Amino acid sequence: METILFLAHTEADGTLAPAALEALGAATSLSTSLANARFIVGLLGENVTPAAQQIASCGAAKFLGVSGADFAPARYASDATAAAALCQAAEATLVVAPATSRFNRCLPGVAQRVGGRADTHVTQVRATADQVSVSRWYYRQRMEGTHTRTQRPWFILVDPGTHPAWTGAAATVAVEPVAVTLEDAAKRTTVTGFRTPAADAQTIRPDASLLLVAGAGWTKKQADGQTHVPEAEQLILDFLRLTRASLGSTKSLVDLGGEGQAVLSFLSHLNQIGQTGATPRHPKGLSTCCHGEEPHTVGWRFINERRAISLDPNCSWARGKADVLYVADAFAVMRKVNELLAA
Amino acid sequence: MSIAYQIVVCGSIVPDPLQTLTPVTGPTGPGLKNEMMLPAWLDPWAGHALYEAAHLAKNQPGSKVWLVSLGPKAKLQQVMMTVAQKVPFELIALDGAAGGFTDAAETAAALAEAIAALPGLDRSKLLVFGGWESASRGAGATLQILAEHLGITDVFMGVDELKVEADGTLEILERIEGGRHQVSRCSGAPAVLGWATGNLPEPKNNPQIGMTNMRGVMPALQKARSVTVGATGVTFAEVVLPQQQRQTRIVKDAAPDDIAREIVDWIKQ
Numbered sequence: 001m002e003t004i005l006f007l008a009h010t011e012a013d014g015t016l017a018p019a020a021l022e023a024l025g026a027a028t029s030l031s032t033s034l035a036n037a038r039f040i041v042g043l044l045g046e047n048v049t050p051a052a053q054q055i056a057s058c059g060a061a062k063f064l065g066v067s068g069a070d071f072a073p074a075r076y077a078s079d080a081t082a083a084a085a086l087c088q089a090a091e092a093t094l095v096v097a098p099a100t101s102r103f104n105r106c107l108p109g110v111a112q113r114v115g116g117r118a119d120t121h122v123t124q125v126r127a128t129a130d131q132v133s134v135s136r137w138y139y140r141q142r143m144e145g146t147h148t149r150t151q152r153p154w155f156i157l158v159d160p161g162t163h164p165a166w167t168g169a170a171a172t173v174a175v176e177p178v179a180v181t182l183e184d185a186a187k188r189t190t191v192t193g194f195r196t197p198a199a200d201a202q203t204i205r206p207d208a209s210l211l212l213v214a215g216a217g218w219t220k221k222q223a224d225g226q227t228h229v230p231e232a233e234q235l236i237l238d239f240l241r242l243t244r245a246s247l248g249s250t251k252s253l254v255d256l257g258g259e260g261q262a263v264l265s266f267l268s269h270l271n272q273i274g275q276t277g278a279t280p281r282h283p284k285g286l287s288t289c290c291h292g293e294e295p296h297t298v299g300w301r302f303i304n305e306r307r308a309i310s311l312d313p314n315c316s317w318a319r320g321k322a323d324v325l326y327v328a329d330a331f332a333v334m335r336k337v338n339e340l341l342a343a
Numbered sequence: 344m345s346i347a348y349q350i351v352v353c354g355s356i357v358p359d360p361l362q363t364l365t366p367v368t369g370p371t372g373p374g375l376k377n378e379m380m381l382p383a384w385l386d387p388w389a390g391h392a393l394y395e396a397a398h399l400a401k402n403q404p405g406s407k408v409w410l411v412s413l414g415p416k417a418k419l420q421q422v423m424m425t426v427a428q429k430v431p432f433e434l435i436a437l438d439g440a441a442g443g444f445t446d447a448a449e450t451a452a453a454l455a456e457a458i459a460a461l462p463g464l465d466r467s468k469l470l471v472f473g474g475w476e477s478a479s480r481g482a483g484a485t486l487q488i489l490a491e492h493l494g495i496t497d498v499f500m501g502v503d504e505l506k507v508e509a510d511g512t513l514e515i516l517e518r519i520e521g522g523r524h525q526v527s528r529c530s531g532a533p534a535v536l537g538w539a540t541g542n543l544p545e546p547k548n549n550p551q552i553g554m555t556n557m558r559g560v561m562p563a564l565q566k567a568r569s570v571t572v573g574a575t576g577v578t579f580a581e582v583v584l585p586q587q588q589r590q591t592r593i594v595k596d597a598a599p600d601d602i603a604r605e606i607v608d609w610i611k612q
Binding site for chain 2: 075076102104106113118139141146147148149189190193195203204206243269272284298301306307309317318320321324325326328333335336339340341
């Protein structure tokens with residue numbers, strides 16, 4: 001018999017983020033598919049009561065919580081101690097948790113600490129009456145594997161955007177506190193703050209319906225033999241302002257900055273999509289001035305509808321990687337696109 | 344206050360990203376077709392970690408960089424011919440599987456054993472670096488498991504910046520959701536840092552560094568200990584390539600105005 005622990009951390013306001021509700025959806029689905037499974041919720045954060053009330057009707061037999069000011073920040077030592085305590089208190093054999101940056105940091109270590117194993121970036125969780133299997137991607141989204149494990153506890157970190165979020169009514173529920181004492185050694189690190197780009201410079205928008213990707217072509221010499229980097233910057237920023245799209249870039253464009261070449265000033269490695277960058281999830285993606293080579297397009301695995309603007313009709317986008325390839329000058333097209341959007 | 348750090352970078356090899364990869368199933372589980380024939384690279388994020396380590400060592404006099412690398416010995420040798428020209432380091436080679444279908448826990452155990460056995464290891468000066476994920480397994484789990492083996496409880500993942508303050512504390516920027524960074528202050532070593540891209544460009548090849556490194560690299564490869572790394576307890580049901588081929592419609596010779604109109608209609612759908 002499996003004991004499923006849904007493990008989540010709270011946000012600053014004490015509630016659960018959408019990624020946690022998606023993982024909860026996967027956990028509740030597991031608990032109904034597996035024969036005789038026990039289902040327990042474990043929460044950690046400064047105050048876990050709002051989160052427990054938010055998911056009170058999820059069908060859990062018990063709600064466990066580790067709370068207090070020590071557990072507010074996302075810090076490996078305190079998070080790992082709290083998560084291990086929750087796992088042990090629940091006597092969990094399966095731990096389902098959202099693959100947030102906070103849990104990606106600590107749960108693989110927790111799995112080791114409690115004698116289990118972890119699978120991260122899980123995109124699908126399936127269960128028959130007596131067996132659980134998970135799917136995840138390998139080689140930077142170039143192949144997908146499905147496997148089962150014998151080790152317990154088995155930590156399954158569910159990638160955001162891969163499962164439907166749990167929905168249900170809020171209610172009052174009692175949270176059973178799990179006592180955790182942090183030693184001084186667990187407080188060597190202090191989270192001092194966050195760095196967020198200014199509102200008008202924040203170009204990464206994970207919830208946007210459109211991804212715009214800028215390639216190195218924007219900074220190359222154009223038909224008149226000159227580069228037009230300031231104009232490229234303005235066209236891209238205008239497009240982002242008009243569409244609220246998220247901005248991605250190729251590695252080559254970001255790297256130009258480190259090589260002292262003219263670059264788009266608002267781009268950083270955080271915008272990078274592909275082999276050494278992100279693999280974001282957006283319904284639509286528009287690529288501009290990029291050839292669509294494999295190291296870049298592996299980052300497009302979860303973009304549903306793909307269009308590209310490139311001067312090269314034989315670029316990789318033309319070989320089955322985009323739905324539509326416009327063979328055209330991106331400067332001219334995007335200038336007109338912005339005019340139409342602004343009209 | 345200048346601290347002479349002992350910086351251990353964990354990094355292995357991955358197939359050249361331009362290669363077509365095809366999964367095959369063998370007696371021990373899934374692998375890549377012609378895996379030993381594929382040209383290999385140093386894992387990109389591990390590469391960033393190595394360059395950051397060298398940069399830190401340069402700024403903290405007396406510091407030393409080790410590169411602990413687990414992979415098939417012949418492939419490691421091929422990759423080291425290039426990597427050794429980038430920055431100064433001492434190689435500790437482990438001869439074993441480095442494919443994507445091995446378990447992070449087994450890799451971490453082998454790496455931890457090698458690190459714990461480093462002569463003169465002083466944990467109060469130890470910084471363990473690596474890529475926050477590999478380009479093969481992509482789990483982002485090895486370093487945290489390694490930290491548990493070594494008893495290190497200050498772990499940072501998705502690191503883009505490390506600053507050593509005048510009092511020896513470490514200020515670390517980690518990537519979090521929404522294109523933001525979390526800023527943390529750690530009282531000092533030991534710590535484990537899984538690097539994202541950082542801020543440094545790839546160093547240019549330096550034949551002099553290469554000559555110096557290779558004097559240590561070849562003996563390290565010759566005495567590389569054989570380790571067994573697999574995926575005990577894991578049974579793969581299947582490993583498949585995604586059906587990603589699309590019927591691309593190529594629009595040529597259209598006016599920018601017409602293309603723009605079509606794109607705007609598509610965006611607004």
